[in-house]
Amino acid sequence: MLENGTVVLDGQHQVQSSTSIQEQELRAVKHGDSFALFDTHGDVVGAEATPEGVYFRDTRQLSFWRLTICGTYPMLLGSALDDRVDALIVDLTNSSLTNRTGQRIPNDVLHFGRVKFLHEGSAFERLSVRNFDQCAHSFSIELTLGADFRDMFEVRGDKRERRGTHAQPRCTPDGVEYRYTGLDDIERRTAISFAPKPDFISDHKVRFDVSLAPGERKVFYTQIAFTDDENENPTRAYLEGYRALRRGRRDALVGRPSLVSSNTSFDAMMARSIADVTTLTTQTPQGPAAYAGIPWYCTLFGRDSLVTALEMLWYDPSLARGTLLRLAELQAVADDPAADAEPGKILHETRLNEMANTGEVPFRHYYGSVDSTPLFIFLAGEYFRRTGDRESIETLWPHLEAACAWIENAGDRDGDGFFEYGRRNQNGLRNQGWKDSHDAISHADGRLAEGPIALVEMQAYVYGAWRAMADISKARGDRAAAREWRAKAADLKQRFNARFFDEELGCYILALDGDKQPCRVVSSNAGHALLTGIATQRHAEAVAARLLEPDCFSGWGIRTLARGESRYNPISYHNGSIWPHDNALIAAGFSRYGLQDAVARVFGALFEATFYFDQQRFPELFCGFGRRHGRGPTLYPVACAPQAWASGAPMYMIQAALGLNVCAPDAVRFDKPSLPAFLSNLSLDGLACGEASVDLDVQQIGPATSVFVRRAGKNVKVAIGI
Incomplete structure (x- = not known):
């Protein structure tokens, strides 16, 4: 065309x-x-x-x-x-x-x-x-x-x-x-x-x-x-x-904790990942923000930059602050169908090249992603919980309100209470979730889904956004608004679990199409429902079990699409490949529901895959072929490396394995911490909490994981939940 x-x-x-x-x-x-x-x-x-x-x-x-x-x-x-x-x-x-x-x-x-x-x-x-x-x-x-x-x-x-x-x-x-x-x-x-x-x-x-x-x-x-x-x-x-x-x-190292483990190969992987995120981080007028990846996506991408900031949040919250403020500055304020822009919507990508300037491609300032907007709100809530930074949240507040207005109005395109996308520019992206290739959203028989499409993860991200608005509203003294946001979240959770969980599949469906027919395929998207807490405990356990079955779990990670689905192709971009960031978000969801054995399986598989990657660098994605004795994972031919959210993935998986939550001004909590099998000790020195910091040793002693506090700043409280 x-x-x-x-x-x-x-x-x-x-x-x-x-x-x-x-x-x-x-x-x-x-x-x-x-x-x-x-x-x-x-x-x-x-x-x-x-x-x-x-x-x-x-x-x-x-x-x-x-x-x-x-x-x-x-x-x-x-x-x-x-x-x-x-x-x-x-x-x-x-x-x-x-x-x-x-x-x-x-x-x-x-x-x-x-x-x-x-x-x-x-x-x-x-x-x-x-x-x-x-x-x-x-x-x-x-x-x-x-x-x-x-x-x-x-x-x-x-x-x-x-x-x-x-x-x-x-x-x-x-x-x-x-x-x-x-x-x-x-x-x-x-x-x-x-x-x-x-x-x-x-x-x-x-x-x-x-x-x-x-x-x-x-x-x-x-x-x-x-x-x-x-x-x-x-x-x-x-x-x-x-x-x-x-x-x-x-200067970039100032305020970041140091990580040293019992495994030098793990330390090398982490050093590579931290260096790559630092390389991809660009100083914008509003602060640091990660560009998506080299070579194809070396620019600000709303979704990628937000996810990278989320992965790195416990380690370096300044990246989240800069990303939020930069995307707020670029938030859509007018309706522009050519750019898929509507007031309140958060950017998909921005480009400064010739073809964007001439309109040969629509990406000068392009807003064709449905999930950047709820992820923006969700990250703001997580950032506030991590740092207690009221000043930045007040700066962001009108942008958060505008984002919520977009979700509730234009984001629900057919008024059914779920949240969909449908492109308004035929030169733009057909699919507007993170799996944005043209054939990524399909039915069990292989038919491509027609819009407006309600993705499973979009509902989860909106749930997280509503919960974030409740927490921020409460902190701002508006308890009535906080109750309203919580009620909206609870209503969405109830309707979501009734409509999206498929007992026969044993997990959540991929999406609802424009006719409200379910896309009954097993995909990694289902795991994202665990990230924000929209899943019930029973459904979360079912999803974890399903995604770790051999048709989903290759031995190197969780595939984007289960082997046996009509459109499964392990060499494809989104229909059977393995993405490190996807696995990290799923692992974080497992951890939220206390499924630490599942976290360990995913973390261990991805860590072992890095032995076969140049410089132990996580690529954007790799092929979904099954693990075989004596063979490493199969590389994807045009994967970006470095890629920001892939480089941030091991940091998020550490957090998931430890059940780590840092809450300003003074709380560091570990919920069911469990080091993966390849680590017996992990030291975190200088982990910031509010105005103070703490030095910790996490040790695996037999079947138990223990946390030892070597130094704690004034008033910092370290707690462990079992």
Whole structure:
């Protein structure tokens, strides 16, 4: 289908990359509205339709960057991310070379160290070269470079009939500049400058002629600027950017507890997850908020950012505050069918790229998610319970009221007391829950459900929102309003359990379609009903048992759709795959109902899966094939990594396993704590509660889990429920 000059599939704009990200072990770095995907050498060498490159505001500003030595590719020694600054560190050496004068250079005598990072709208590289031979060597370092300025949606697979205009590259003695004017009439630039100056420079080629005495070392700096305010000195700009990133990482740790366990592999997984959430967190005018994921979704997504903040809430509540305030600022205030916007609705995503600006895709400010709005309210309630931050809640209050008004009016599209979605823009998303691919919501016979669709998890999130409004209203002194919100929640709970629980399936249905016919399929969505407390205890236990049956639980996690359902496909995006964040939300629901054995099974499976993931990093999703002896989980070809809510998942599963709740101003409570089998001890130092903090040791002693308080701040009370 052709929409506004763009080829799309039923309004989905789905990722249609023809290559697998998993084949390449790409290295991702990010800062602000920039991110980069490099190969393990630190180069960008992908084809036009592959995601490698350096991006600024969803435009690929650098599409090719390859280092060679005397025309030969160096050999890789090592490649890793330095989490102190979110930089890529690469070590290379030479193969046997012949320089331009015919001199032979033996292999493994030259060391090339690359450090690459992003900061404030620029990419930086430091290349250090050292001669470890006993004699001098002369050689050339070449860089091949290019900038295609392709829009992110083009890279994802959307086809365009027209593009903007490329200017002729402009070479200077110390660099080269590329410019492109898009169909949105915005000029984008990539200005590359070097220190020292190259010996040769052309539109797409740079060469340095280098001579090194035995043991001598030389350093080369590069700045690649995407804005007009680059530093005239690449060396100074590099050093200033590096120091600023170090300070930022140190500042991010302030107020966060430290976690140390009896399992070093678990500690490594947690360090990777914390680093990835920190990398994806962007400082907005209202505070920190997590961007969704690299490469396809490196922008603010309402649902993803809210869920990530919820997962991280016990550990770092500042992320929830910044996310709530930022989304409040972007809350819809007018009716706009093209953007699926209605007053009070919370953002789905925002984009700054050319195709969004021209309307080729509808995502400039797009509101096509049904669950962002109740999750916004639910997170506000959880944040207030965690922190007692009345000032922020008062700032948010009119936005919470507007969100509630949207849910009660436009959110109930047919007036039946349940809450549905139905897109108003045919170029927008057909499905508007977290499973938003076009075929994600179906009936048992495989027919796609037609709207308006009432998802099972949407009802649960609204229940959580009403309970949150009751708690906040009570704290504000409005007891009458609190009683009304509780009554609404109780009424929804009663009607929900009567209508959505299917005794024959043994769990909740997926949804009600536009004719109020049940979508009688077993899906992971049913587990979300446990998250906010809308399920009865009997139904919660039934759902847990059903989701841990072999057709749902693969051995690596809970599938999005049960094996045996008509649309089951373990390689699909939403119909049989496994999503870490989905499992974490389900595990949190299990914990709410005291089902700690179920939590342990899910947590243990996902932890063991990380042994097979690059850098022990949780991807956005992986395939739902069953676990087999001697084989790891099967990767999904175009999964984002890092992905914010996947990276936050282990933090939420820790909370679920411990039954941990921190309530300002002075209460830390553990309900049925139970460490998973792979941990015998977990230490939490500096867990903040109100104005104080506490240091704790959680130990598994035989069948019992004990919590020892090593230090407690003034008035902090630690309690354990069994």
